[in-house]
Amino acid sequence: MQYNFAEVEAKWQKIWEEKQTFAASDDHSKPKFYALVEFPYPSGAGMHVGHIKAYSGLEVVARKRRLQGYNVLFPIGFDAFGLPTENYAIKTGMHPRKVTDMNIEKFTDQLKHVGFSFDWSRVIDTTDEDYYRWTQWIFLKMFEKGLAFRDKTLVNYCPSCKVVLSNEDSQGGKCDICHSEIVQKPKDVWYLRITEYADKLLEGLNEVDFLPNIRLQQENWIGKSTGAFVNFGVKGTDEKLRIYTTRPDTLFGVTFMVLAPEHPIIEKYADRIANMDAINAYKAECAKKTEFERAQLVKDKTGTKIEGLCAIHPLTGEEIPLYISDYVMMGYGTGAIMAVPAHDERDYDFAK
Ligand SMILES: [Zn+2]
Structure with missing residues (x-):
């Protein structure tokens, strides 16, 4: 008998959906396990194989922990603010809200098709007002404490698109979108005073089991410097x-x-x-x-x-x-x- 993947997958994915099989319950009798992946940016192109690679490791761990009797919380969400959406909206004249919703729908569908055991009852979208009001609240608290400040820096600027580009989007001095030559432009940007926490962050590294090269990256990022x-x-x-x-x-x-x-x-x-x-x-x-x-x-x-x-x-x-x-x-x-x-x-x- 031939095994029909599409049929078997569809059958079980329907059952998981109906029974909310992977939703974390408020059951305090079981030991807890929290598995967190980096939420994807929902681009119009849909998922790529890198998403699947990045999520599969914790997927395996989360499933194993459930079998071991843990109450597993394996959430998913969408880090959905971004330049590609903004540019797509400008180009097509479509409202960015609509573009974002369409992209999230596509990603949701694809993630479910792969069979990831996320708790879909807790999905978040960073462009949702109920979500970003808290991002704004945290920012205000940091501002009040002097931990967020404005300063001048040079940014990669495309004079044709009239946007600031990341280093990744302006490689070789050319705009990724329109291929115009980018210029370095002084601009006021916001900074967070992470250096205030350098000692605490460095101490924290002693409590995690990182590979030596990852640990070094973290140390460089924390950037404590004495001079x-x-x-x-x-x-x-x-x-x-x-x-x-x-x-x-x-x-x-x-x-x-x-x-x-x-x-x-x-x-x-x-x-x-x-x-x-x-x-x-x-x-x-x-x-x-x-x-x-x-x-x-x-x-x-x-x-x-x-x-x-x-x-x-x-x-x-x-x-x-x-x-x-x-x-x-x-x-x-x-x-x-x-x-x-x-x-x-x-x-x-x-x-x-
Ligand atoms: Zn450009």
Whole structure:
């Protein structure tokens, strides 16, 4: 006898649906097990094999725990705010609410077809007013405590689509949607003061069983850094050129300084700078690169010397030449670094 997959699957999926087989009950007599997957972004294209790969591991665990007598909560939802939906709505003239609902319906149907044992009675949609009022509430609480703040940063901007793009959506300096050249544009954005919790987050890592490379990623993301701010002088002015360094002990090894091409000091003293044409040409080149490309460690360092302006070493009083280079960014630190080629690989590359 031939096994008919479609028939057997449809039969059981109907029974699971009717009997709410995988709904978590309020049964406190059983031990609890909570399995959480990253909720999908419901794009118009539907699910891809990566979703199935990502959810199958916990699917197996959740099913095993049920058989072992646990009261399992295996929820699902849709992380549904996003640029693709916004652009699709603009393109087709369809209301984003309608687009989102259609996409969620498609994903729901597909997830059920795969046979995942999610608790569909608790499904959430992040674009649902009853959901995001709490996101907003949490944000307000953080704002009240000074944990959410606004600051300037450079963003990837497509002048044609008039949207800000993620690094992923602007690779190679081109807009993913219309293939126009993107530019780096200064913009006010919101930040969360995660660094306030760096110690707590690092301690928390001791309680989880992560692979060493995942643990390192987390540590880098938490980004706790111990160092010092140092003010350099600028020759012939009262200006202070502020840098941040994790190696203040190498201060005597400074042979030059590098500024982000967008550093405000350049515009401010433009009349003293002898090679503004070369600097402006370099800035225009940088504006086409994404922050990600600029931060790449393995690449040739480029830059231009600032003629007619130099810094003063805070301890020795020596004149320190100034350069601009795209590996220094306004969005990180102070937008200026002291360069110590003897102790830092990037500085050494640039010096060469
Ligand atoms: Zn575009």
